[in-house]
Amino acid sequence: MTAAGEDAPQYGETWVYESIVGALPGASLSGRAAIALQIAIFQASLFVLAWVYDLWAVVPAGTAAIGVAAVGSALMLRFSTATRKLDLPPTYQRFLFSSGIEVVLGVLAFVALVTHLFVYGPQSGDSALLPALLGPDPPVIVVYLMLLVLWDLCYRIGTSWWAAVVAAWRSYRYTFDADTAAALRRTDANNVAFGLIQIALLPFLREQPVLFAAVAGHVVAVTVVSTVAFATIETEDATAV
Numbered sequence: 001m002t003a004a005g006e007d008a009p010q011y012g013e014t015w016v017y018e019s020i021v022g023a024l025p026g027a028s029l030s031g032r033a034a035i036a037l038q039i040a041i042f043q044a045s046l047f048v049l050a051w052v053y054d055l056w057a058v059v060p061a062g063t064a065a066i067g068v069a070a071v072g073s074a075l076m077l078r079f080s081t082a083t084r085k086l087d088l089p090p091t092y093q094r095f096l097f098s099s100g101i102e103v104v105l106g107v108l109a110f111v112a113l114v115t116h117l118f119v120y121g122p123q124s125g126d127s128a129l130l131p132a133l134l135g136p137d138p139p140v141i142v143v144y145l146m147l148l149v150l151w152d153l154c155y156r157i158g159t160s161w162w163a164a165v166v167a168a169w170r171s172y173r174y175t176f177d178a179d180t181a182a183a184l185r186r187t188d189a190n191n192v193a194f195g196l197i198q199i200a201l202l203p204f205l206r207e208q209p210v211l212f213a214a215v216a217g218h219v220v221a222v223t224v225v226s227t228v229a230f231a232t233i234e235t236e237d238a239t240a241v
Contacts, residue, residue, distance in 0.1 A: 034073070035070055035073045035074055035077075038069070038070060038073060038152075039066060039067075039070045042066045042069075042145075042148075042149060042152075043063065043066055045145055046058075046059060046062045046063065046066065046145065047059070049139070049141065049142050049145060050062075053139050053142060055133075055134060055135070055142065057133065058133045058134060058142075060204070061133065061204040062146070062149065064200050064201060064204060065149050065150070065153055065201065066149060067200070068153060068156075068197055068198055068200055068201060069149065069152040069153050069156055071194065071197050072153070072156035072157075072159075072160070072194055072197070073156070075190055075191075075193060075194040075197075076156065076159055076194075078190055079163065079187050079190050079191065080097070082183065082186065082187050082190070083096065083187055085183075086180055086183055086184070087180065088180070089170075089173075089174055092166065092169075092170045092173075092174070095166050095169070096162075096163065096166050101162050102155070102158045102159040102161075102162040102163075103155065103158065104158070105157075105158030105159075105161055105162055106151070106154045106155035106156075106157065106158030106159070107154075107158075108158070109154040109157055109158055110150065110151050110154040110155075112214075113150060113154060113211075114147070116210060116211065117129060117130055118130075120210070121208075121210075124210075129207075129208055129211070130143070132207065133146075134146075153201075156194070157198070157218060160191055160194050160195055160222050161218065161221070161222055163187075163191050163226075164191055164195075164221075164222045164225040164226045164229065165225060167184075167187070167188050167191070167225070167226060167229035167230075168225050168226075168228055168229040168232075170184070170229065171184075171228075171229045171230075171232040171233045171234070172232065175234040175235060175236050176233065176234075176235060176236065177235065177236050178235050178236075181233045181234075181235045184233055185230050185233060188226045188227075188229050188230040189226075189230065191222065191226045192222070192223050192226045192227060192230075194222075195218070195219045195222035195223050195226070196219065196223065198215060198218070198219050199219060201215055202215060202216060
């Protein structure tokens with residue numbers, strides 16, 4: 001008889017996001033339930049704080065960020081689930097899931113963002129984002145929620161970028177049978193979709209040229225690299241002479 005959870009992916013075969021959800025004591029959440037809980041907590045917190053501090057102007061931007069992060073969670077889970085079903089080289093799966101590089105990239109993106117928000121933006125003379133959204137004296141708890149949502153976004157951006165880079169290496173390094181190649185092309189297209197979803201953030205960054213360029217540049221880079229990975233997958237039949 002199979003033990004409960006035996007068929008579930010093991011730690012080291014998952015994104016860090018999946019490992020955290022799966023490690024919650026006493027919790028057994030499906031992917032959809034975890035994403036729904038994520039949206040509910042963030043969105044309810046946003047509305048409550050907007051009401052308490054009369055910051056309704058921040059709701060559209062906050063909702064867009066929460067929505068993009070939630071879509072990112074869904075696409076990450078679809079990507080990882082589809083990838084684990086395939087018979088792929090262990091090295092590729094190890095680089096993708098076990099290295100933790102997506103966390104490193106997310107941390108680097110988040111630190112750069114915080115530096116821009118609190119140091120570079122105010123010193124450069126550009127329109128400061130925090131005062132524009134939250135007023136000259138932003139409430140501490142509102143800033144806390146904002147940074148939490150932004151970390152969520154940065155982590156998913158780091159994951160998307162790492163998936164694109166590893167996919168390009170995979171397509172250069174290995175050949176696959178036709179069915180596996182087709183499935184991998186779908187995962188690459190999934191990553192492109194997540195990159196394009198982030199365009200929804202750009203209207204809120206029109207007065208922030210550095211952040212606008214960073215997000216737009218990321219979208220373009222992930223799209224280009226994932227498309228190259230998609231287009232250069234070689235099948236065993238194609239290489240046979």
